Amino acid sequence: MIPTTGLLLGAAAVFVVLAIAVLYRAVRGPTTQDRVLAINVLGTNTVVILALLAAALDVPSFLDIALVYALLNFLVAVAISKFTVDRGGVM
């Protein structure tokens, strides 16, 4: 039998490490769009990590948070993109 729980947690750890790596792009830029892009990737990673944790720890309620986060991630990316194009046009 393959230790699924360990694998899922290991994958989660790898995803966090990749998130730290992507953080370099968020800090470095050079443009705002680069940063937003990096945050978007980070957000997708977060959603996946949450899903992995939900499966590994067997807490399905984490999936609800993941759902909220998936939507928020999108909202933030679009809002900032729109903001940088026409200042004040966020809403």
Place this chain on the structure above:
Amino acid sequence: MADHESAPVGDADADADADADSDGPILVPVGESVSLRTTVAHAIDVASDGDRGGVHFVAPVPLHDIDDVDPSVREATQELLERVEAWAAEDDPEGALTVETAIIGADEYLFGPDDYAAVLAAYADEHGIDRLVIDPEYNPRGNASIIQSMEAELASLGFAVEEAPFARRVRRGRFLQRGGRAQFLTLFGVSFLFYQLLGGFAMTRFDLLTGAASAVIVSAMLYRVSLGDRLRVAALARRSARLVLFVPYLLYEIIVSNLLVSYAILHPKLPIEPRMTEVRTAVWGSMPITTLANSITLTPGTLSVLVDGRIFTVHTLVPTAREGLFDGSLERAVRFVFYGRAAAGIATPRERGDCRILGEEDETE
């Protein structure tokens, strides 16, 4: 505003019979839109280049808008036409062209795009016009999908129809569309089901009640935003069935080209060759265009950067992806989903000559 009852400004019938052959004046349907100014300029350009003699700007306004709903609509339309006239005079300082404006359709019941097309055609026939310039953003009754079919309708009636070019700036469209009981109920049903889905279908009285309350709030706020088109159940069912076929194909495309792009990214030399390209796609309407744009972005190696009507500005990462884009397999698949098998097999963008690489022209010079 004083004489707004006499709708046609200027002497409409004077030169009607003189220009009855192919060199007649140009007809431009106008309405409140962001690109109206550029359209007016373009129409004047076309008319002076082709020695067309005149331009007619007409504002189709349906009866039930102009007198039943809001009497000020007529005033506003009249004002719009005066503005257009002033712009036309600006673009044609010598006054070489006869510019005429009119409100049409005010005594008819205009509903679908075909009604608009019919009213425009009647006006055109009356004045010996065979050529139209259409504002890309012109949108009778604010329905996003109506314009393309009005164009098609006019073209099928034997008119030369041309869309004015327009480089769009930041766009602030109206979100609101028409919505009725059907839209409300559909949205309510979907939201309610979604709520129950998140609750794991517990089906307690609390869940049902709060779900219904949330669904009412959601659909009351959004029923005029989210479902624009009239609901046609049969067409929707057929589309959904074809969509089921489309998804595996899209997944296959995604995985294959992902491997390609992954190879390029992991290769130590980074063998990429990014280019901006422009493709004039053969899909119409907001939903198909959205689907195609998203599919293009999802397929690795191609990223839709700007979508302006049917013209997509696509960034491509590797040559293979660029070839795939120009071969138009995704475009064909999207046409298959939305218009059926018959529409799928038309020429590829490459064969149509509807694609080019931006910036290449500069290099050859």
Place this chain on the structure above:
Amino acid sequence: MIEYVAYALAVFVVLTAVATALLRDVLAAIVLFGAYSLGMALLYTLLLAPDVGLTEAVIGAGVTTLLLLLTIARTVRPSGDRTAERVDPRALFACGALAVVFGLTLPGLPAVGDPNAPIVSYEAVTGYYLSNSYADTGVENTVTAVLAAYRGFDTFGEATVVFGAGVATLVVLRREVLT
């Protein structure tokens, strides 16, 4: 295994926090703050506080980002000569309705000092503190005993936050004076 995830997340959170503090571009700092909230939400969830995680996700990453962006967008001198904002009557109605709904719950609350209030009448908890707090903690005021002794760590944390905010304010003010 799970502790490695937590460690990696802790590193992530610290890195984002430092980056947020150090970036000069305000927009970049806002974006990075979103990433920070992202990490914090994950960490809370990992520590089995999903409710806090959810709140952090919504408030930290979503609402705060939008509010900060809006603040940048709106902090300009207004054009035109209107002094006051226009009030949307529908928005006013919605706010009023909300206030009325909340206000309707007021009569349900017990009066001040009501001996039949649930907090007093539920002997098992209240009675325990009233009879044992002096013996347990040596503090004469029961409320103080609960705040400073029974849940002393909570209060300590809150005091730290207030202290930190005070120090930050002083630092910012002093900067302004010096430059």
Place this chain on the structure above:
Amino acid sequence: MLVSVAIVVFLAGGVFFTFVSAVGVLRLPDVYTRAHTASQTDTLGAGLTLVAVALALGLETTTIKTFLLLIFIFITNPTAAHAIARAAYEEGIEPWEETDD
């Protein structure tokens, strides 16, 4: 057993593609090229991992949420990438083209 193998395969695929996307975001030369990996490779990575999660959770009502997540990600990720790329384009950021070969 078969399910476990499938989980391992999907997890491996997901981690691989997410790794590629991270490398791409770090390595590629400009916003547009980075947007490629952010929208596509990352989406596929997330998708494969979510399938693994769904398999690990087994047949439950909560598993539906995993598929909801999958659909959300597949719709929102390219849209976000498009929004970002468009913002960059409208701000006038020039796409990178190799110059030294």
